[in-house]
Amino acid sequence: MLIAHGVGSRGDLPLPGWMFVWGAAIALFVSFVALGALWKRPRLAALAPGHTFGIGRPLTRTLAVTGRIILLTLFLMSVLAGLFGADDDSVSIVPVSFYVVAWVGAQLLSGIMGNVWHVVNPVVTIARGAEWLRGRFGLQSIRERAVAPPWLGMWPAASGLLVFLFLELAHPSRSSPRLLGWVLLTHAVVSLAMAARWGIAWLVEHEPFGALSNMIAAMAPVRVSADGITIRAPMAGLATMPVVSGTAATLLVVLGGTTFDGFAESEMGRSVLGRPTGWGGSIVLLSGVLVSIALVTMLFAAGTAWIARKTETPWRTTADDFAPTLVPIVFGYAIAHYAQLLIDETQTFIIRLSDPGGQGWDLFGGAGGHTDLTLVSPTLTAWIQVIAILAGHVGGITVAHDRSVERYRGANAFITQAVMLVVMVLYSTLGLWLLLNA
Amino acid sequence: MQQSPTDLRKLAAASVIALAFSACSSGGDAGSPGTTSAPPATKASAGEEVVSTHIDDGIVRVAVTVSAGAVATDDDRVAVPLGATIELSVTADVDDEVHVHGYELHGDVTPTSAAVITFTADISGVFEVELEDNDLLLVEVEIS
Numbered sequence: 001m002l003i004a005h006g007v008g009s010r011g012d013l014p015l016p017g018w019m020f021v022w023g024a025a026i027a028l029f030v031s032f033v034a035l036g037a038l039w040k041r042p043r044l045a046a047l048a049p050g051h052t053f054g055i056g057r058p059l060t061r062t063l064a065v066t067g068r069i070i071l072l073t074l075f076l077m078s079v080l081a082g083l084f085g086a087d088d089d090s091v092s093i094v095p096v097s098f099y100v101v102a103w104v105g106a107q108l109l110s111g112i113m114g115n116v117w118h119v120v121n122p123v124v125t126i127a128r129g130a131e132w133l134r135g136r137f138g139l140q141s142i143r144e145r146a147v148a149p150p151w152l153g154m155w156p157a158a159s160g161l162l163v164f165l166f167l168e169l170a171h172p173s174r175s176s177p178r179l180l181g182w183v184l185l186t187h188a189v190v191s192l193a194m195a196a197r198w199g200i201a202w203l204v205e206h207e208p209f210g211a212l213s214n215m216i217a218a219m220a221p222v223r224v225s226a227d228g229i230t231i232r233a234p235m236a237g238l239a240t241m242p243v244v245s246g247t248a249a250t251l252l253v254v255l256g257g258t259t260f261d262g263f264a265e266s267e268m269g270r271s272v273l274g275r276p277t278g279w280g281g282s283i284v285l286l287s288g289v290l291v292s293i294a295l296v297t298m299l300f301a302a303g304t305a306w307i308a309r310k311t312e313t314p315w316r317t318t319a320d321d322f323a324p325t326l327v328p329i330v331f332g333y334a335i336a337h338y339a340q341l342l343i344d345e346t347q348t349f350i351i352r353l354s355d356p357g358g359q360g361w362d363l364f365g366g367a368g369g370h371t372d373l374t375l376v377s378p379t380l381t382a383w384i385q386v387i388a389i390l391a392g393h394v395g396g397i398t399v400a401h402d403r404s405v406e407r408y409r410g411a412n413a414f415i416t417q418a419v420m421l422v423v424m425v426l427y428s429t430l431g432l433w434l435l436l437n438a
Numbered sequence: 439m440q441q442s443p444t445d446l447r448k449l450a451a452a453s454v455i456a457l458a459f460s461a462c463s464s465g466g467d468a469g470s471p472g473t474t475s476a477p478p479a480t481k482a483s484a485g486e487e488v489v490s491t492h493i494d495d496g497i498v499r500v501a502v503t504v505s506a507g508a509v510a511t512d513d514d515r516v517a518v519p520l521g522a523t524i525e526l527s528v529t530a531d532v533d534d535e536v537h538v539h540g541y542e543l544h545g546d547v548t549p550t551s552a553a554v555i556t557f558t559a560d561i562s563g564v565f566e567v568e569l570e571d572n573d574l575l576l577v578e579v580e581i582s
Contacts, residue, residue, distance in 0.1 A: 009539040011564030013582050267515050275575050373540060378562040378582060
């Protein structure tokens with residue numbers, strides 16, 4: 001994503017050709033090995049609980065409170081800087097905290113540290129604060145209210161993320177601090193209204209970014225609880241991840257969005273799309289996002305439909321069964337796609353903390369600093385990209401394999417995972433190919 | 439909700455078409471990474487924007503001539519090795535500012551004087567060179 005002046009102002013270099021060739025070859029090879037050599041009985045679900053290291057409630061509580069205070073402060077600061085600071089993306093912290101910290105950073109955190117986002121999510125903190133106040137004044141607790149109706153499924157998350165993708169990839173003023181300040185505020189108000197109606201569980205399970213980080217957290221090797229830290233095999237949580245209507249759609253929306261962004265920034269994307277500006281360009285870009293989502297969805301739909309037909313299972317069931325296999329693919333491609341941005345703009349974020357609104361402040365003495373674009377060599381960035389895609393691929397096929405032997409026996413188990421392996425190889429090759437053509 | 443086999447067959451067919459489409463486009467563009475590494479010759483496809491590159495005394499000279507309102511062709515990407523010296527000269531028929539993103543270099547251009555920006559390509563990546571007020575992409579510099 002090329003956000004704007006001074007943020008994400010550098011485009012990714014194309015992946016070296018030999019890395020593409022080796023990456024694709026390894027993806028294929030690993031897939032065939034998985035087909036023949038992995039376990040014959042499901043194992044991941046048994047590994048999902050993991051081992052919990054109790055570190056004591058006082059320590060977990062201190063860590064949680066510290067995290068909440070930091071994130072709540074950053075959130076309020078970003079809203080204020082957006083609404084009242086300079087509406088200039090080359091100095092304001094808002095585009096950086098919005099796209100880099102809250103969007104990419106929260107995904108990275110969830111993939112590594114598990115469900116930590118729900119502990120520190122500032123909107124959840126505000127909701128908990130409101131509930132505490134209600135308790136103080138003897139008002140009815142929002143927890144006693146009805147839960148969200150099941151038919152909603154994950155569709156609010158899928159549609160909310162689609163709106164976000166429009167903002168990120170197609171809106172003409174996508175980096176305006178003023179606009180993003182209003183978006184942050186509106187999103188918080190709408191989320192809190194939903195929480196008032198359907199409980200804090202809405203924020204944890206249904207709010208779009210919460211729902212996505214929940215899905216990504218399922219693959220993480222770490223989980224946190226009030227008692228301590230749980231360590232488990234990576235991907236194991238995906239075997240027990242709850243799947244409802246719209247779960248696969250949510251993941252495919254995100255995958256389609258990242259895929260389109262990768263395409264749009266490539267040289268070939270430039271020649272196809274030109275350089276769309278204004279609201280006319282916005283329509284072109286939104287159409288591109290939708291086509292991209294449709295393409296990645298068709299691939300998943302075709303794979304699961306094939307499995308449904310071969311195993312005489314309802315399509316709905318096979319699509320739900322294999323939805324968790326998309327999580328590592330989505331995460332791996334997101335990391336590969338945003339690696340350079342994350343490395344560059346985390347520095348920008350720290351620099352701009354000293355002057356969040358771009359008004360000439362210098363809170364921590366960092367104002368006027370420069371982002372070091374030579375911090376990480378292009379070779380290391382390329383390695384991070386290839387490893388992220390391959391790790392996502394290995395994760396996806398592992399979960400697909402486990403799910404196949406869990407649901408099916410004999411020849412059906414073999415056919416099922418063979419079909420999913422083809423789907424995964426195509427996703428991973430597409431990801432690598434977009435990096436090659438960056 | 440059970441899908442009928444016919445529906446599934448249609449869906450599979452649609453997906454095959456989609457895959458074929460993406461495979462075709464990948465085949466067609468397979469040569470593009472190679473072409474980026476060769477210095478592009480003088481181009482005047484739109485008749486309004488002209489980008490020319492030549493290497494001279496170890497300096498990569500990129501000359502861009504542009505009329506305001508010209509629709510950028512956007513397939514102009516100049517590959518430059520890391521560490522080289524780039525001399526970017528922009529001639530335009532308007533008053534504007536040339537901006538090299540990432541390097542954060544600026545130069546004023548007027549109808550009577552070109553903007554000439556000379557710098558060492560010491561940061562790797564793909565960088566846009568833009569005609570700021572007209573929001574026009576002039577050229578992308580790929581430094582690796």
